[in-house]
Amino acid sequence: MRPSGRQPDQTRDIKITKNYTKHAEGSVLVEFGDTKVICTATVENGVPRFLRGEDQGWVTAEYGMLPRATGTRNQREAARGKQGGRTLEIQRLIGRSLRAAVDLKKMPDISITIDCDVIQADGGTRTASITGGFVAMADAINSLLAKGQLKNNPILHKVAAISVGVYEGVPVVDLDYDEDSKAETDMNVVMTDQDGFIEVQGTAEAAPFSSAELTAMLDLAGKGIRQLFVAQEEVLQS
Amino acid sequence: MRPSGRQPDQTRDIKITKNYTKHAEGSVLVEFGDTKVICTATVENGVPRFLRGEDQGWVTAEYGMLPRATGTRNQREAARGKQGGRTLEIQRLIGRSLRAAVDLKKMPDISITIDCDVIQADGGTRTASITGGFVAMADAINSLLAKGQLKNNPILHKVAAISVGVYEGVPVVDLDYDEDSKAETDMNVVMTDQDGFIEVQGTAEAAPFSSAELTAMLDLAGKGIRQLFVAQEEVLQS
Amino acid sequence: MRPSGRQPDQTRDIKITKNYTKHAEGSVLVEFGDTKVICTATVENGVPRFLRGEDQGWVTAEYGMLPRATGTRNQREAARGKQGGRTLEIQRLIGRSLRAAVDLKKMPDISITIDCDVIQADGGTRTASITGGFVAMADAINSLLAKGQLKNNPILHKVAAISVGVYEGVPVVDLDYDEDSKAETDMNVVMTDQDGFIEVQGTAEAAPFSSAELTAMLDLAGKGIRQLFVAQEEVLQS
Amino acid sequence: MRPSGRQPDQTRDIKITKNYTKHAEGSVLVEFGDTKVICTATVENGVPRFLRGEDQGWVTAEYGMLPRATGTRNQREAARGKQGGRTLEIQRLIGRSLRAAVDLKKMPDISITIDCDVIQADGGTRTASITGGFVAMADAINSLLAKGQLKNNPILHKVAAISVGVYEGVPVVDLDYDEDSKAETDMNVVMTDQDGFIEVQGTAEAAPFSSAELTAMLDLAGKGIRQLFVAQEEVLQS
Amino acid sequence: MRPSGRQPDQTRDIKITKNYTKHAEGSVLVEFGDTKVICTATVENGVPRFLRGEDQGWVTAEYGMLPRATGTRNQREAARGKQGGRTLEIQRLIGRSLRAAVDLKKMPDISITIDCDVIQADGGTRTASITGGFVAMADAINSLLAKGQLKNNPILHKVAAISVGVYEGVPVVDLDYDEDSKAETDMNVVMTDQDGFIEVQGTAEAAPFSSAELTAMLDLAGKGIRQLFVAQEEVLQS
C-alpha cells in the first residue's frame, strides 16, 4: 500500500497552468500533487560565447528551491554563495532534456533560458520541472513564431519526465516525498512523445535493483509519461 | 494623472492569503497589485552565536527575486555566487522592521526566519514583503502560543510598510514600477499600528525634495498604511 | 546630558584636510571628532558597461573600514571574501548622494570613484564619508576644469550629511559611538546647500519615533549641515 | 567500425596498480586504455556532522582532473574558485556507488574519502574512478581489518562501472573519447558482482534511444563489468 | 645617480609614530619616505584551532592597500572577493618575521594580530610593514606586561626589514617606486638586532644576479637595518 493510497501505476493529480506570471515569454505553474514549480521561459537574442559563429540557438535551464519549499528550511543558495551539487545536477538534466526537444539550428541567434523555481516540494521536483519547462518553452516559441521572429518551428517532439521507483518491493510511479525518502530504488525517466528515451537515471538507494525491476519501472514510466503529454497538449491548445 | 489612473492617495488592490504553502509555520502570499511575494516564517529552536546566553529570541529575514520576476531577466544570485547590494539592503530593512514588532525577550531561544521571495515584481516589493512578512510571523507566533511553546505573546504591535513618492510634481502613494522608475523622489515608510515610525527612507532620484514634500509624503504613507493594518487584521482573524 | 558634554545642537569638531595623500586626483582626510576617514577621488576615462553610448559620465563610491578602526577587531572583508551588507548599504548611499551633486551629462566619458576608508571610527562614518567625499570629488573636478579636460563644471550644488537621533528622549545632532549605540532613534540626513533633501534614513532602534521627533531631528540636521558647507567651502577655497 | 578497431563488446586494456603512491591508506592507478586515474583512500576517525550519534561510518568521494589531462587545457577549478557542475555530478556518483558497496553500520566512527584525480583523460573517467576507487577503498579496509581497527568486514560486494553507448547505430562498450564525443547515446552503468544495478545513467546525445537499444547496452555493460571484477580481484589478491 | 639623488647606502627618511589611532592595543604609522603604513596590533584571548592545547600563543599578520594608495587605482580586494597572491605572500612574510621575534611559549593563550594597511605606497611597503609592525606588537606586549596579563616578556630580539637591489648596475638600499620598477634585482632582508637573518628574498627582475652582487646587497641591508633599530628604540622609549 502506498502512503498516499494510490495504485502503483497511478500518478498524482497533474495540473499545468499557463501565463502564471506576467513578464516572461512563457510562464507556467506545474503541479504534481503537492509539488509546485514555477517555470518561466526567457527569450534573449544572442548565444553564449562557445556558440558564436555556429549559426544555431541555445536552450539552458536553471533550478532553485525557495528555502522553505521543504519540511525543514534549507539555507538560501544565494546566501551560501554557491549552488549545491544537487541543484547543478538537476539544472543540467533539465537543460539537456529540453535541448533534446528542439532543433537548435532552427532558432539561430536565439537563447531560451528556462527557470524552474520550486515553491513547494513533495518529491519529483525535477520531473515536474522538465514537464512544465517544456510547456513554458513551447509557449515562448509559439510567440516567436506568431511574431515572425522564428521562421520554422524548432520543436521536434514533446518532452516530459516522471519518476518511478521500487517501494516496499513494488514498482510504483510518480513518488511523493514519503515514498521517495524510503524507496529502495529511485529512477527518473525523460521521454519524447514518440516513445524515445532522452534520459534514464536510476539509483539504488537501499539495495541493488534487478534487470526485471528495471524493466517494470520503465514500463510504468512510459505509461505515466503518456498522461503528461495529454496534459501538456491541453494547456498548449488552450 | 498616474499611469494606472489611480488617485494620488489610492493604493493598489491589496491581497493577503494565508497558508499559501504547506510546510512553513507561517506562509503568506501578499499582493500589492501585480507585485506578488511569498513570505514564509520558519521557527527554529536556538539563537545565532552572537546571542548565546542572552535569554532572548531572534527574528531575521531573507529576500530574493525569481530571475524572471521582472521585465527582463536578472541573473540568479545563487549562480552569480553572491547576493547583490540591493538584496542585502532590502533584507536588512525587512529584518529590522519585523524585529521592531516583537519583544525578543518574550521568545527566549526561538528564532524566526522570514523568507520573502518575489515571484512577480511591479514596484514596492520591499513594502509588500514587510507587510506580508508580518502576517507570516504573526501566524507562526500564534501557532507557538496555541501549542504552548510560547507562554506570552511577544508581538508589541502590528507593522506594515508602503512606498510614497513625488511623481510629476505630485505626492502619490504605493508606486507601481511605471511610476517608481520615473519618480523624482521615492520613499519607503514603515509604521506601527500606533502611528509610530519604524523606518523612513527617502531618496531624491531626479531632484532634491523639500520639507513640504516630505510632510505630504509622510501623510500619504500614514493613510495608506492604515489600510494595510485592516487587511492584516482580516487575514489573521480568518 | 550627552556623554561628550555637548549641547543637543552642537556638532563635534569638524576638520577637512585636502591633499592628504599624494597619488589621487582628490584626497581628503575628514574628521568628525574622533571619526577619521580618508576619501580619495580617482578619475578614469570611460564609463561602466551599462552607460556605454549614453553620452554621460559616472560617479560611484566604495567604503571600507580598517579592521581595527573600531574598539574590537572586525574581520578583514578582503579575507572573508566579501563585503558585508552594512558596507554595501553605506557605499550605495555615498554613491547616490554624490551623484545627486553633479550633472552627469556635463562629464561625458569620465568616471570618478570615491574611496572612503575609515581609519578610526567613533560614530557617523557614513556622514563623514559623504561630506569628505564631496570635497575629494570637487577637488578632482576642479583639476579637470583647470586642465581643460572638462569644459563645464558638472557640480550642481554642494552635498553634505550629518546624523541626528533621539538620545534619552532628546533630539541630538552628530552622534558619537557612545550615543549611537544607545540612541532610541538614529537618522542620517543628506542635504544640498540649497536646503534640498537628498536622502533621509531614519531607523527606530529601541522604540518607534513620532512625527514630532522626526520634525525636530530634521531641524537639527539642517542646522548642523549648514556648518558642514562652511567647512567644505573653506577647504575648497584654500 | 570503431575508431580504435575494437569489437563492439571489447573493452580497452584494463590495468589496476596497487600502492601507487606511498602516503594513502589505499592508493591505486587505474587505466582504461589511455584514461588514467589516481584513486586514493584516506581513513579518518569521526564522521560528518549530519551523522553524529548515528553509530555508523561514512564513505565519500571527490573528483578532479589535472588541467591538461585533456586535449585542450581546462581552467584549474581551484583557480576558478569552484568545482564545476560536471565535477560535482561525477563525485556524487562515485560516492553513492562506493557507499552502496559497504554496510556503513559495520564501520562505526570511520570515514573513508576516495580522491579520484584524472592525470590523463580519454573517455570513461567516471567509470574508471568507480572501478579503481573500489580497489583503493577495499585495500584501506583490509588494512583496518588487519590492524583490528575494524572487527567485521563492511564490504557487501564488489562494485565496478563501465560506459556503453550507441555509436553509428551500433551498441558498443567502454567508449574512448573519439567515440564518446560522437555517440548518439551515452550510458554509464554501475553494478555489483552479484549482477545488481547500482546506477544506470543513460543520456540521448544526438537522438532518443529505444527500449531495444537500452536492453542491448545493458547486456554489453554486464559483460564488460564482469571483466572488471576479475581485474579487481587479481589486484586485491596480489 | 639614484632618481631621488640619494647615495647608494642612504635610506629614505624613516619616521615611526606611536599611538596613531586610538582603539588598538598597539598603533603605529610608519613612513619610509612617501611610503606610509598604519600598523595596528590587536590582542585577543585564545589561539587558533590548530594550536589548541599547545600551551603557547600566536602572532599573525594581515596586509592591505587602500585602492588609491598607488599611482593608478587597484580594485578593492574586498569587492573582488579575494586577496591577491601578492597580498597573501606579503602577509605571510610579515607574520613569519614577527613570530620570529617572540617566544610564543611565553605568551600562552594570547593571540596578537598585526594589521598593516598601506595608505600611501612608494616602494618598500612590506619592509615598512615589518618594521612598523614590530613596534605595534612591542607596544601591545608592553601593555600586557604592565597590566600583568603577561608574566614574562616574550620578545627575543627586535626585528626590522629593508629592501636592497641592483639599480643601473649599482647595489642600493631602500628602493623607492621609481627605482624598484626598473631595478635589475630586488631583495627584501629581515634581520634581528643581533645580526641574524630571518628572511632573505632576492629576485632577479631583469637579469640574474651574481654572488658578488648578493654579498654587496646583504652588506647594504645590514647597514640600513641598524638605522631602523635605532628608530624603533627611540619610539618605544618615548
Place this chain on the structure above:
Amino acid sequence: MRPSGRQPDQTRDIKITKNYTKHAEGSVLVEFGDTKVICTATVENGVPRFLRGEDQGWVTAEYGMLPRATGTRNQREAARGKQGGRTLEIQRLIGRSLRAAVDLKKMPDISITIDCDVIQADGGTRTASITGGFVAMADAINSLLAKGQLKNNPILHKVAAISVGVYEGVPVVDLDYDEDSKAETDMNVVMTDQDGFIEVQGTAEAAPFSSAELTAMLDLAGKGIRQLFVAQEEVLQS
C-alpha cells in the same frame, strides 16, 4: 647524520621522464626521491590582456597538490573554493623562475602555461616543479621551433632549483620532509646554468641564520643545481 643517511652535499635520486602524459605540448614527471610532480606545458595563441599590443609572449605557472599527496589529507582547494596562500606563493615563484629563462620578445603572441601537480610529496615540491617545469617548457618550445611556429629559440639559459637548509647545525642540500619539518633554516635557490641567481628565498624556521651559514648554503645549492642541469640536458637530448 641525516635521517636518510645521505651526506650533507648529497641530493636524492633525481629522475626526469619526458612525454609522461599524451595530450600536453610538454609533459614531464620529475622525481626528487619520493617527491613526484607532473609538469605539463600548454601552448596557446594569444597573451593575457595586460600584454595586448606589447609584441611579446608570456609564461605562467600553476601549482597544486593532490589532496592525499601528503601524510595526512589536505582539503581539496577546488572544494574549498580558493587556492591557499602557500599555493599562490609557490606558483608565483615557479612562474617568475621560468619567465627568467626565456626572452619573451622572441615568442610573440605565444603563451605557455606550466601546470605543476604534485602526486606525491616528500619535501622540495617547489624546487622539483621548477626543475621539471623547465624541461616541459623547453620540450614545448622545441616542438614550436620544429614546426616553424617559432623562428628563434627564446630560451636564454637553463633554470633549475634546489632546497638547502641547516639541519641540526649542519648545512645540507635537497631536504626531504623529515629534515624540512625540523630544519632551523630552509632556503630555496633558483639558478641559471651560467651560475646566475634567479631567486634566493631563505627563511629562519627555528633560529636566525648567520652570514656564514648563508654562504655555506649557497655553495651547496650551486653544487646541487649543477647536477640538475646534467639531468635536464640528458632528458632533453633523449
